[in-house]
Amino acid sequence: MPVDPLTEEQREIRELVRTLARERIAPRAAEIDKTAEFPWDVVDLCRDHGLFGIMYDEEYGGLGASALMTLVAIEEISKVCATSGLIVGVQELGSLGLKLAGTEEQKRRFLPLLASGEWLCAYALTEPGSGSDSAAMRSEARREGDEYVLNGSKRFITNAGVAKLYTVFAKTDPTAGHSGISAFLVEADAPGFQVGRIEPKMGIKGSTTGELFFDDCRIPAENRLGDEGEGFRIAMRILDRSRPGIGAQGLGIAQGATDYALEYAKARETMGRPIAEHQLVAGMLADMETKCEAARGLLYKCGQLIDDGADGAELTKVSAMTKLYCTDVAMEVTTDAVQVLGGYGYMQEYPVERMMRDAKITQLYEGTNQIQRLVIAREMVRENRAFLLAAVS
Ligand SMILES: Cc1cc2nc3c(=O)[nH]c(=O)nc-3n(C[C@H](O)[C@H](O)[C@H](O)COP(=O)(O)OP(=O)(O)OC[C@H]3O[C@@H](n4cnc5c(N)ncnc54)[C@H](O)[C@@H]3O)c2cc1C
Numbered sequence: 001m002p003v004d005p006l007t008e009e010q011r012e013i014r015e016l017v018r019t020l021a022r023e024r025i026a027p028r029a030a031e032i033d034k035t036a037e038f039p040w041d042v043v044d045l046c047r048d049h050g051l052f053g054i055m056y057d058e059e060y061g062g063l064g065a066s067a068l069m070t071l072v073a074i075e076e077i078s079k080v081c082a083t084s085g086l087i088v089g090v091q092e093l094g095s096l097g098l099k100l101a102g103t104e105e106q107k108r109r110f111l112p113l114l115a116s117g118e119w120l121c122a123y124a125l126t127e128p129g130s131g132s133d134s135a136a137m138r139s140e141a142r143r144e145g146d147e148y149v150l151n152g153s154k155r156f157i158t159n160a161g162v163a164k165l166y167t168v169f170a171k172t173d174p175t176a177g178h179s180g181i182s183a184f185l186v187e188a189d190a191p192g193f194q195v196g197r198i199e200p201k202m203g204i205k206g207s208t209t210g211e212l213f214f215d216d217c218r219i220p221a222e223n224r225l226g227d228e229g230e231g232f233r234i235a236m237r238i239l240d241r242s243r244p245g246i247g248a249q250g251l252g253i254a255q256g257a258t259d260y261a262l263e264y265a266k267a268r269e270t271m272g273r274p275i276a277e278h279q280l281v282a283g284m285l286a287d288m289e290t291k292c293e294a295a296r297g298l299l300y301k302c303g304q305l306i307d308d309g310a311d312g313a314e315l316t317k318v319s320a321m322t323k324l325y326c327t328d329v330a331m332e333v334t335t336d337a338v339q340v341l342g343g344y345g346y347m348q349e350y351p352v353e354r355m356m357r358d359a360k361i362t363q364l365y366e367g368t369n370q371i372q373r374l375v376i377a378r379e380m381v382r383e384n385r386a387f388l389l390a391a392v393s
Pocket of ligand 1 (some may be wrong): 122123124125126130131132133155156157158159201209361364365366367368369371372374
């Protein structure tokens with residue numbers, strides 16, 4: 001019996017997403033990978049079926065925001081196409097700053113455009129010299145009257161060039177470390193804003209990953225998110241809620257690879273029987289399925305916690321564990337899926353080759369898995385489990 005805490009209504013939404021993924025997105029996945037072109041047709045499909053709405057409250061044009069349903073949608077789409085799953089994931093990532101720290105006016109202005117999918121958005125934290133160490137960023141924002149003037153650059157930004165709204169982090173006080181960082185909403189047509197090179201990459205090839213340049217880029221002061229100096233805290237609160245989305249992408253890729261490997265193993269015969277009946281292959285399939293199911297348990301639990309309003313240390317730890325576990329599973333399981341298919345698994349003609357390449361990114365972005373381990377261990381060290389020590393003294 002699979003882990004499934006969804007309500008009847010949530011199952012109906014999952015069924016809709018699953019059907020769209022299988023019938024409309026799966027047939028496009030290999031081509032999206034091959035051409036490395038951003039799949040606007042998938043964006044249109046999500047728009048037409050109101051899928052972006054699951055991330056937003058009804059008052060802003062959504063269906064009633066649900067973190068759990070967002071994770072389920074990312075998982076279902078990523079089973080067939082990781083690039084397409086990321087479209088939903090990054091819409092959430094790019095909106096979370098507004099949802100968590102936006103004023104009512106900012107929310108009313110931008111969230112309906114994002115809820116309908118008319119606008120795509122992005123999250124711009126990373127710079128050429130600051131990835132894991134995001135506080136080392138060099139971009140700056142200087143207040144001039146009713147405006148901020150941004151200078152600097154960002155690197156590896158998902159949705160670069162296709163987003164209309166960017167959540168950008170820059171230092172308003174370069175001498176103050178973490179507490180000198182502020183967050184801003186930058187519209188794609190802001191003067192002085194430019195998208196640079198789009199990077200060719202190993203996987204999720206249809207997703208754009210690019211540079212952003214701010215050259216005396218002027219934005220209205222009312223586009224600041226939260227107070228000056230609050231940006232780092234906002235960036236981390238966003239990641240606590242968006243990292244499970246990468247977990248969902250990883251789990252989707254892993255389950256898709258498991259499903260494909262299973263059907264292949266039932267049909268492929270060696271030594272007079274299907275390879276699924278050879279115990280060493282059967283054991284791999286069993287491990288793949290078990291890892292996916294365990295990852296799903298953690299993922300759905302994390303989604304429910306977010307929907308129940310979890311915050312602070314509790315969420316930070318479970319969100320990091322979810323991202324870490326689901327994405328390590330993605331890499332292990334897709335590697336095993338290639339093994340189950342033998343030489344055919346290495347061929348581009350079979351989807352597990354793409355899935356293995358796509359899985360790798362999930363261990364890297366939104367904080368590498370080393371960083372997730374550091375976060376989890378840091379939270380553990382703060383906890384007190386001294387009752388066990390008391391028992392032996
Ligand atoms: C395809 C893609 C899309 C991306 N999308 C976005 C996006 O939309 N927005 C955005 O802001 N960023 C994005 N990123 C950036 C991504 O989050 C960073 O690449 C990532 O956080 C790692 O930073 P880095 O590449 O600078 O690696 P580094 O920080 O240089 O790390 C290099 C290695 O050292 C390890 N390491 C670093 N510090 C420590 C430490 N203290 N302890 C142990 N190990 C450590 C890392 O785990 C890694 O293995 C994207 C990246 C890619 C590749």
